[in-house]
Each structure stands twice: as C-alpha cells, then as structure tokens.
Amino acid sequence: MTTVDREVRRYPFDTVEAEVAPMYATLRRTEPVSRVQLPHGEPAWLVTRHQDVRTVLSDKRFSRAVAQGLDQPRLRVENMNDGIMGMDPPDHTRLRKLAMKAFTARRVEKMRAQVRDLATELIDGMVALGQPVDLVEHFARPLPVTVICGLLGVPVEDYPKFTRWTEAFTNDESAMGDVVATLGPEMDAYIAELVAQRRRRPTDDLLGALVRSRDDGDKLTETELIDLAGAGLLTAGTETVSSALPGFVHALLKHPESLARLRARPELMPSAVEELLRFVPINTAAMFARYALEDVELSGVLVRAGEPVLPSLAAANRDPEVFADPDRLDLTRATNPHVTFGFGPHLCMGAQLARLELQESLGALLTRFPDLGVADGIRWKFGVIVRGPEVLPITW
Template identity: 45%
Template sequence: MTTVPDLPDATEALEHFPFDDGRGIEVNERFKELRQREGLLRVRLAYGEPTWLVTRYADARLVLGDARFSRAMSVGRDFPRQEEATDLAGLITMDAPEHTRLRTLLLKALSRSRIEAQRPTVHAAADDLLSSAMAAGPGMDIVVDYAQRMSVLSICDLLGVPVSDREVFESTSAALMPGSAVGHEDMMRRFGALQACTERLIAERRARPRDDLMSAMVQARDEEDRLTDTELIDLVVSMLLARFEAIITQIPNCVYVLTRGDRALWNRLRANPAELPAAVEELLRNNASAGAGLFVRYAREDVNVGGTLVRAGEALTVAIESANHDPARFEDPDAIDFTRPPGGHLTFGYGAHYCVGAQLGRIDLQEGLRVLLTRTPELTVRDITWRERPHIRGPEAMRVTWQGGPE
C-alpha cells in the first residue's frame, strides 16, 4: 500500500542526516530500523532542502537506475548536501541525452584493455612510493605519503601527463585533502592552473597523438560527434576528483579493516593473494565510505518508492552504506566474507551513472594493497584522525608502521 505522508512544514525540525559525526566507517545502527519500517524517512542534511532518505537495496537501485529520477535537476537548486558550496558541473550532473552522449564518447576512449594495461604501472608506482617511505623511516602517513601520491601518479600516467606538468595535478590534489588550509581563492587559482595545463595537453595531443588516454579522448568520435575542449577539460578534472575519492579514501579504509583486531583478514590475504580481487569487492561493499549527499536524485514525476509517494520535484538521497548492508540482498551483511558471490554492491553507483572508472579504481586498490601486503607483512595502524561530517568517510591522517618501527 502506498503511503502519502503529511510533509513537515518548512519550519518544523527534521531529523538530521547523517546520524553521526561521520568519523569512522562503521555502518550506523539506525539503518537497521529504517530498512524494516514502511516508507521513507524525511531528513535534512547540513545544507539544502529536505530530502527523502532511501535505505533499502531495492529502493536504492530503483532511484539510481530509473530515468524518472534526475541528477540534472540538482543544478541551480539548493540541493541536499554536506558542504556549503553549491557549484555542480560535469558528467555526474547530466541526464540523457547529454549524459549518454558524453558517456558513450568517454567509454570509447576508456576501453577495458587500456585500463587493464595500467596494472603493471600502478603496481610499480605503489612499489616506488613504499620504497621511498621505507628509506625515510619506519612508518608513514598512509593517506598523504601513499594513497594521495598514488592517486596523482595513477591519473597522470593514464592521461599521459608529462613529469614536468605533474606538479599542477599534485598541487590541486593536495588542496583537496581533508584538513587542507587552502582558501577559496587559492583553490580557484590551482584549478585554473590545472585547466590551463589540460588545455595545453589537449592541443598537443590533437597535433601529435600518443598512446595515452588524453589522445584517445581527443580522437574519440561517434560518427561526426566528438568531445569539445571544454568537455575534455571538465572530464579530466572529474577524473582527478574521482581518483581522489576512490584511492585516497579506500586504501586507508581497507588497511584499517584488514589490520584491526586479530589481523585475521590481513593474514588471510597475505597467505592467499589470489583472493585479493574478491576481498576488494567485499571491502567496498562493507565500508561505509560513501558520503551523505553524493547520491541525490530528484523525482521528475510522482513515483512510489518503498511505500512512500514521492512527489515530482522532491529530492531523494540514497544511503549507499545502508543498501550495501541490506539483508534482503546480502546474507549476513555485516560479516566480511571474501567468498561472497561477486557483484551487487552499489559503491560505484548503478544504472546510467555507474562509475565509468570503476575498473580502474579496482586495479588501483588491488595493486596498492598488494604492495603493502607483500612488503610490509607486519604493517600496523598506530594512529588515526577521522574526518568529521565528511563528503566521503575515511581518515584525514593514518599513521602506520611496519616491522622495525616503534612499539
């Protein structure tokens, strides 16, 4: 039966989401109760208008995958979000047919063979970073010294950014780090430098193509259609942001989960490295890292979602961490089980907006973890500073040591 709720008055206090301060990656217990109740909960995020909270797996797939729910309607609105800024741009803010066009062209360039060919390079970069850290001392901040630098090296190598230009990418990445003291004006300056650098690289690849993603993106065509320079620049910036979120967040999160307690998961992967791909999938499902407000949609028309009639023009926020722990989809969802059948989790999204770089993210995680498991078997987490009320949940800093480090 469809529930038509009495919507709260604009002045009435709504429950705030997320339900905690965002520190850590444990899934909030409140989701269990919400998945069992009929209908959706009306909540408010730190900024923006009220939103319906989607917590069940089936409802999440509906909202993420059905064309009756729009990302483009967020543009120009006071959409639900965790951060004050309201600037939205790029592929993630589009609906069909514009989104379909850009996604089709990008996928022509970002082929599976090109992505898989990155694996040896990603592994070598991670290995070099760990060697540098080991030469400097018996420990490192795995967020800044390993994951952040790996994210920049990964995207620069894929795009074909020369070493002389990589400082621009590193500077922008550093400004995005949680706790960064970079102000708005400095941030805009860095983004401007990144855009100028990308524009120059596009011109060079158009004149002299190479075997890299930038050249492939410049040459990608669908009949007579191709990406404009502005679209290319926006896609490069979006890819840098995506690498930041995937690698800088997930490598520390995975290390934290694998090494806590009796270290059984860490030791299992050391003994059985062939399980690493399955382990990465299960950790992506298990970790509550997707920040509140990342998966906002607007209803184009009245739609029944989970027993609630969502009116046209109303916002919905999908709680990916809850959907990924829904017992209606995953048996014993709170357990970490590397033998769980593959597929199904929504960490990379679903439907038309499923992350085009998901496979590259998997390779980055697999190889980044593989190097740590192989070369630092006694790696231990010594100290963690968690981000508070973050866009993406994870450590702001995480100090690790290995054999020979201080006790």
Template identity: 45%
Template sequence: MSTLPSYPFETDHCLHPPPAAAVARLGGAPVLVRATFGAPAWLITGYDDARFVLSSPLFGRDRNRVGVAVDAVAGVVPMDFSEGTFLSADPPDHTRLRRFVYRTFTPRRVEDLRPVTQKIADRLVDAMLDTGPPADLVRGFGLDLPGEVIGDLLGVPAEDRPRFVVWLEALVGGSGGTVEESIALTLELNAYLSGLAARRVAEPTDDLIGALVRERVEGDRLAADEVDGLLRALLGAGHETTAAQIPNFVFLLLRGGDYARLVAEPALIPRAVEELLRYVPLIAQGSLTRFVLEDVEVGGVLLRRGDQVLVDIGAANRDAAAFPDAESLDVARETNPHIAFGHGLHRCVGAALARMELQVALEALTTRLPALRLAVPPDEIPFAPTRFIRRPDHLPVTW
C-alpha cells in the same frame, strides 16, 4: 520543515554508516531530510529501493529538467562538483559523452595498465623500506599510487606533478584546510586541466587529454566545455575512489586482523576488495542528487515530480535483506552484489580501474610488508567524518 531530521546523520565512526541510517532502513520507506545545503530531499537507505532509484528513468541527474536552481540542490557540501560534467547529464547527452570516457576504462584497457600500476606500487613500497618505519600510508602510498596512474593517463607533465598532487589531495578532501579552501584548490585544478586541453589543440599528444581534444578538433563531436567536463569526471572516476579507499581498507584490515589473513591467503585479495568496497561507505552519506521526473511510489511513499532524492549507498550496502550478516566484514564473502560504484546509467565508469588499483595496492603491501601494523592505537588515527570523501588524514604504520 523545522522538524525534519538533519542530514548527514551523526556517526560513531566515519567508516561506518550512522545508526540513524540503519533505523531509517528498518523503517522500509524513504525519509524526508533537511540536507546541509539546498532543499529538503528524500533519503533512500534500503538496497532494493536504492537500486531502483539509481537505475530507473523516472529519476534524473539533470536539475534543469525539473527547474531546480543550482543553489537549491540538496547536498552535504556547498558545491556539486559534478555540475557541468556528464555526471549531471541525462540521456541522450549522458550516453554520448559517457562513451568517450568508457573507452579509457574498458576492462581490457585496465588490465593492460596492471603491470605499470604494479611497478608504481613496488616503487612506492621501495621508498617506504628505504626510509624505514614509521611511514604515513596516506601520503607515502595511498595518494601517490592512483595519482601517478591518472597523471600518466592524462599526460600531466613531470614538472607539474607536485602541484597536481596537491590538487588531487584537495579533490578527496585532504588538503588540510577548510571546505572553502578545498573548493578553491579544486577550481584551480579545473582551470589547469582546461589549460592543458587548450594546449593540446596546437600541440597534439597521444595521452588521454590529447585523444579527447582530437575528438573536438577533428571529429567535431565534443565542445571545449564538454572536454573540460569529461576531464573533471575522469579524475573522479580514476582517482578519488582509490586514493581514499587504500588507507581506509588497510586501516580496517590492520585493526581487525584480516591483513594477516591476506598475507597467508593472497588468493582472497579480489574477494576482500569487493567486501571492503561494500563495507566501507566512501561517500560521507548521500550520493549525487537525483530528481524525480514523474510521480512515482518508492517504499510505499509517493514521490512527486521535482522532488529530490539522496541515495545512501553505504546504508544500502549494509542491508541484511541483501547481504547475510551484513554488519560483519567477511573478506572471504563469495556473493557480493554491492553497489559501491553505483548502479544503472551513472555507475562509476572507473570501477574497473579502481578495482585493479585496489587489488594491486593490497597485493604489493601484503607481499612486501607482511608485518605491517598500525604505529599508533586505532582510536588515535585522525579521521575527518564531515568531508564528502571519507579517509584518514594520516595513517601511521610500521613493520
């Protein structure tokens, strides 16, 4: 086992899949790796194999079905934040719990949120213009936009918003502290959400937390710990992707010159969002761990029941067999069946919300700040490539 390659692989830049992932993908078969934490796992890097693993009932998310201890789960961080949520469940529990979340993020409901999201984005840009350049696009816009949207959805009281923002920043790996400190802040957030849910029992509200609590109190279909787990999963679905990808996207657009193209051709923004989702690997290598439920062959390799599997979505989205000129960022790409939001039963329920927020963010910036540019050279932007969620610590911009 000591000869197994260590995972995650080293990378030249955290917004690009590491060269070793491309080498593994060219090999056309799963590779057994030693993850930073837990037991060894099979790494999937090819597009077709990734789609198969993510959608096949032969792979599950519930470690208990194959007797894997929590401290043996392969991963790149010391704590699986999905543990205890519907994200770590399999049908029928996953199906039952997911439907409560999906009601919030249907495409129609998300479109109803677009005008409110646009107002928030415009207000944030107004604040940047009032203060004047330079500005930090991470804390002045990227974190605030999805944070305010999800805070409104959940019904977080105004007086708690400053603390809520700090917790959300920890959730996307940006608290500025150690991994252990980020975990501690995330646990504080979980406890806070549990407290809000408990208060909703005696003080009903019309927000999302209130709606879930009503399902528990009136419908008797959700247990208290299930409500807590759903709220934790909702934060991931409704905040993490957008909060990290806004600065990631803007950085790449400004560095490569495509920002000016979107200013001149705003109709390209929806396509650009899809291409950036494909091109930028949000997760720092390796999606949520899957467990092999029955012996199955993948890419010519026999995986045994109880084996663990990590799917490198960033590498799969750069597979030339699925995407012509896969290593190039093409904001006008027409056909784009990327799997940035996953695939199959566990595809991100917040995909529609993330898409809408990312579109609104780029529309607001390119319309209101057409001369936006990096305030420092690209190689001076501080990134943290070892975090689970990838994004710059700061993104200094001017105009």
C-alpha cells in the same frame, strides 16, 4: 502507499571513524524512505534499502540534469556545476562513451604490471624513510594520481598539482566554497593549456584522444572537455582509491582473522577487495540527488514529481535482504552486488581501474610487510565527498 509528512532529520548522521552510522539500519527497518536536511539546499528523501537505491540510480523517472540550477541538497555552500555527473542521457551517454574508451577491460588489465611496479616503487620509498610512515601521504595518495595523470598525459613534474587539487576539492575545507572558487579556475586553466598543446601537437594519451574527438567530430564542447578531464576523470579517478586503500588497511588490521586468511590465501584478493568495497564506507553521505520526473512509489512511500531523492550507498551495502550477515567482514562472500561504484548510467567510469589499483596496492603491502601494523597518530577526515583516514602511520 503513504504521503504523510515526516520528521526531517539533520544529515549526515553522526559517524565514528570507519563505522556506518547506526541510524541507517534503523531507517532501513522502520522508515526506508525518510526526510533529511543537508547543511545546504532543500530537504530531500533519503532511501536506504538496496532495491530502492538501485531504482533511484537507474530508473529514467529520476533525473540528475534537473538538479542543475535548483537548490539541490549538498554539503558545500556553493551549488557547483556537476559536469558529467549532472547529465542525463543522451548527453551523458555521449560523454561517457568517449571517456570509456580508456577504461575497457582489456586496456585496464594491460596496466596491471605498471600499477604493481608503481606500488613497489612507493613501498621502497616508505622503507627508505623508516617507520612509522604515513601510508596516505606516501602511498595511497600518490599511487592513483600517478596512474590517472599518466593516462591523461599530464607531465610528471605537475603531478603534485593534481594531488593538491583533488585533495582540496573533496576535503571538508571546501565546504564553504572558498577553495573551489580559488582552485577550480586554476585547474581548469591548466587543463585548457594541455588541450591547446595537444591541438598544436597531437598525442596518443587519453586527453589527446578526447581533443581529437572534439575537433574531428565536434562531439565535445570545450567546457565538456575540460570538465570531463578535470572533475570527471582526474578528481573522481583518484579520491576513491586514495581514501579506500587506507580504510581497507585499517579494516583488515581491526579484523586480524580476515587479514590472516588473506595472507594465507592471496588468491582471495579480488573477492576481498569487493567485500572491503562493500564493508568500508567511503562516502561522507549520500550525494548527487536525483529529482523525480513524475510521482514514484518507493517502499510504500509516494515521492512526488519535483522532489529530490538521495540514494545511500553505505546503507544499501548493509541491507540484510541482500547480504547475509551484512555487518560481518567476509572476504569469501560469494554474492556481492554492492553499489559502492554506483549503479545504472552513472556507474563509476573508472571502477575497473580502481579495482585493479586496490588489488595490486593491497597485495604489495601485505607481501612486503608481513608484520604490518598501525602506530599512534591516526587522524580521520569527513570531507564533502569522501571519508577515511587522513593520516595513517604504519609500521612493519
């Protein structure tokens, strides 16, 4: 076990488009628990091996709640309230249990036809516009926003507001905090009004159910309710899909043999989506530092109590100790314990819904556009949370 001082590297590492930074593989081999410095906050340990990442995400010796109020490592200048992502059990368990009622496997599966119809409708709109058309603006962004807003009971005419909010909160324009400081209260006030409406007139949507949980059993505070509906469900429930989907299309077009195999064998779609989730990096960097509650050894390195640790999902997803030939896109990969949706108590609540949306939307695109291609003008984003194509002009 070592406790020696180590070089503190600037983080995030330089990346090119959809590639995983080579530094992750180097560190995984030679320094799997390394020191990094994000643009803001204190230095942290970065873990890059699959087993260490799972340990940090699930072991009770690491805490998210402790991070609240500390100068935690981050990309934003503002040290924001992390809502449900800043909680430990039992508070986290209480909120998660309430929200997960909307994301049971049975309920999510019942939404498949709805998502398929929505994908068809959006594709019809793209065809009407004529090619090339931006897949992000006209398909990848509106699809998850429409789905999650429908779940919560947001009026259709207000969907564009949430598109604007979620994009602004996760893009690099919010790194200095100005956007969050302006739009955060705006979104909170809007959700508070929706809550007030449901108190006056109860509804059967998810937000109505959350309001009843608070008012009937006092299980949610007002702040928890607004944070859960806003940052917890609306923002988190849209950006993964809106960033992943164009990234998946881009990856398949760069691997034509994989695309041809998926077209020939559409039954591979579920495993293809899992492999694309593993292979295509979605997060800009490791985030949501966990603080050690006691001394913990990770890969022979002693992490002292009180020190923050950043688990790199992208690095864990390329660990050769877990994934055979990890840098190859293999849509038939049989064993795929990727950690794109996290692991442990904070496993993404909407993971099953995201999977369904990605399966149906990607399937609809490949079916409708047998000659799918990309035109000039691709633009990439590397935001404070997600990365991927910001503009992806497609042809067919």
